[in-house]
Amino acid sequence: MQDTLTTEKRTVADTKATTMKAAVITAPKKIEVQEVAMPKPGKGQVRLRLEGCGLCASNIPVWEGREWFTYPMPAGNPGHEGWGVVDAVGEGVSNIQIGERVAALSYNSYAEYDIADADKIVKLPESLAGKPFPGEPLGCAMNIFKRSIISEGQTVAILGVGFLGALLVQLAKNAGASVIAVSQREFSLEVARECGADEVIKMDDHYKIIEKVKELTNGKFCERVIECTGKEWPLNLAGELTAERGRLIIAGFHQDGMRQVNVQLWNWRGLDVINAHERDPQEYIKGIKVAVKAVEQGIITPDKLYTHTFTLDNIAQAFENLTNRPDGFVKALITY
Template structure:
């Protein structure tokens, strides 16, 4: 029997440069588990460090940036109850661009047999459920979703299933087709600012949308999202705004009396609640994210995966790293 004593991890060694390190296999401390990673989703939040900002120190931590991992528990530390080697889990851990990672036992969720052999990047799936909860979407509402990538497509499905009418707005024809497949009632190309506003105004009888979810993370989509929000509606910021300060049309926001919700969760236990909801939804067949995992890469191809996440080639929605 071969006993593994080392692991491999991708390290951001310099701007837009990944190296693969071989390291000693860590032992889980008290209250922790060691995972053998099956896969890790690539998050748009990685693009800031990948670009090489002046404030970031290099090299980064081995496996760093990877926080969408899932895999099999290989070892448990002292004081861990309810988990055992062999359990397949999704984890909220932070060094999963690697063959192995250490996670707190209370940041791990078991994956049931119904999900066997399926990819399960728990963090972004849970994020979608937490955004949906905070958006307070109700049956009969009109919901505009600005930006249809992995997150926007999931939210389209959740909002449609809740009985809302979804207007999906995206710059790519491919993404609009995905939105239709995930239940969008209307799709609008994200090309001309004024034309989009006029189209949504016409579709809503001049009232605009009770809920608008901005899922891009850029200035123009944020501006557009505010314009599409109805009086006393809710504007939900789900896009990851990482490239500097934003300006907002406070006159418009104030005049319409809209509620602005920053849907980026920072409470780890709320994150975990979202992951558990996602596990239940996918295991029951209520949600099928599998068509959204469009690109797969090996660990030593992480640089290509990050470039694809930035450049979004034709047909791209979500990259997964499979060590």
């Protein structure tokens, strides 16, 4: 029996496999690698043989457990930073070929294979062959930068230098801005320096930080402040560091309940407050496409930020590192 459905165009790669390995979070802080059925692409979909998937901080509540989650999670969930090679195409897909290397918006990518809609695929050029490309967070950084409207001569403060914050330091410097990086870990401050930050400040004392930024900016504070932590205290600190008529960009993922913020200050200074997360998948795709060009041109250099690599078999350790962030940790990848 042939592995192709037609003689004109292959729709399934030459593989006899019907099952795959996938990580399943069975309960809070418990994960198993299980043998599950290999997914099949439906109409307008493609299947990816994944090369890897990044770990996102938004996975931490799922890993730790919250009352609104139901376990076990679907196989491969919540992996959403996958890239790999198209392995099969569904009915009606004509613009994507088997064997093409792509980044995808898909949601079960802690597995050897995943399914994505054909319009949520970004083809990767030959210049990026062999390089990891977790498209979703790279696209997210580009979209946040776009909405920040950063230009030459501005002073930009970036609060929280993990993977996202480090990319934004690179982007702001490339735009000609002066960058002040504020972060908790000494290692993250070193990363900020390597990415081009002009000044680094340890995120430890609220009022000392305000006074230091005031001093560095001759009392004017920063035209742009990007909060990347997802925490309440740094969000309020971000407001204090934003200049009158400045732009406060909320890039952190605030996922654990309400926040109390100093709206009086925001109102008095006339701040533009931008929630820079996108929910339209096509906006993410636009960002990923821009990220491909930015990596090709050296505007961003994410490779040095991929500090830890794990296999599917030791994904539990990857989640522990994601949660505890040992010294030297910026971004972890699961590779297959």
